[in-house]
Amino acid sequence: GENVEQHPSTLSVQEGDSAVIKCTYSDSASNYFPWYKQELGKRPQLIIDIRSNVGEKKDQRIAVTLNKTAKHFSLHITETQPEDSAVYFCAASRTGANNLFFGTGTRLTVIP
Amino acid sequence: GAVVSQHPSRVICKSGTSVKIECRSLDFQATTMFWYRQFPKKSLMLMATSNEGSKATYEQGVEKDKFLINHASLTLSTLTVTSAHPEDSSFYICSGASGSKYEQYFGPGTRLTVT
Numbered sequence: 001g002e003n004v005e006q007h008p009s010t011l012s013v014q015e016g017d018s019a020v021i022k023c024t025y026s027d028s029a030s031n032y033f034p035w036y037k038q039e040l041g042k043r044p045q046l047i048i049d050i051r052s053n054v055g056e057k058k059d060q061r062i063a064v065t066l067n068k069t070a071k072h073f074s075l076h077i078t079e080t081q082p083e084d085s086a087v088y089f090c091a092a093s094r095t096g097a098n099n100l101f102f103g104t105g106t107r108l109t110v111i112p
Numbered sequence: 113g114a115v116v117s118q119h120p121s122r123v124i125c126k127s128g129t130s131v132k133i134e135c136r137s138l139d140f141q142a143t144t145m146f147w148y149r150q151f152p153k154k155s156l157m158l159m160a161t162s163n164e165g166s167k168a169t170y171e172q173g174v175e176k177d178k179f180l181i182n183h184a185s186l187t188l189s190t191l192t193v194t195s196a197h198p199e200d201s202s203f204y205i206c207s208g209a210s211g212s213k214y215e216q217y218f219g220p221g222t223r224l225t226v227t
Contacts, residue, residue, distance in 0.1 A: 032214040034215070034216075036218075041203075041221070041223075042220065042221075043219060043220045043221055044156065044218045045218075046215065046217075049214070051214075089155060089156065093214065099146070099158060100146070100156075100158070100216055101158070102156045102157075102158075103155065104154070104155045105153075105155050107153075
């Protein structure tokens with residue numbers, strides 16, 4: 001099955017700086033890569049996703065890049081704000097399966 | 113966007129009893145529903161996948177006789193934790209997906225505490 005690894009496990013940045021979280025996956029058939037933000041005791045919220053037919057996607061301060069050859073993808077948050085503080089999970093799945101395999105999570109703290 | 117509800121949000125039960133958790137898709141038909149378990153400060157671990165009207169597919173290591181899943185309609189799935197023990201205490205989250213769409217929409221989770 002799929003194995004998704006995520007780094008770092010914790011990340012602290014100053015407000016206004018950028019944050020980068022990286023994930024690798026093992027199943028070359030995976031073709032959908034969402035990122036979720038989860039605040040304490042709350043549900044995971046989809047913040048951005050990317051499919052394998054593109055290499056980069058951007059939505060305001062959030063961007064995701066995908067390198068299919070190397071089987072890794074990254075989340076980039078620019079101009080971080082305190083409200084960006086949360087746990088971020090990457091995930092991977094493939095067509096027809098729907099199953100999401102999650103990374104281990106990154107606890108992001110944005111210091112005001 | 114798509115909304116998924118879960119009930120109850122919190123439940124405390126005694127060891128040996130059974131607990132049922134409901135997951136409902138409120139504004140879409142969830143042809144597939146997923147159940148996850150999340151320990152404190154840990155990732156979401158997929159427990160099982162269920163398609164409406166079919167038996168659930170359980171992940172390796174998940175006891176199907178202990179975690180009973182029913183997906184009787186396109187808007188409702190239930191997870192019953194049978195003969196609960198303290199080690200079953202966890203945060204249980206469901207999600208729903210529609211047709212062949214990739215996106216999963218998560219419920220708010222149920223915190224189960226077994227005493």
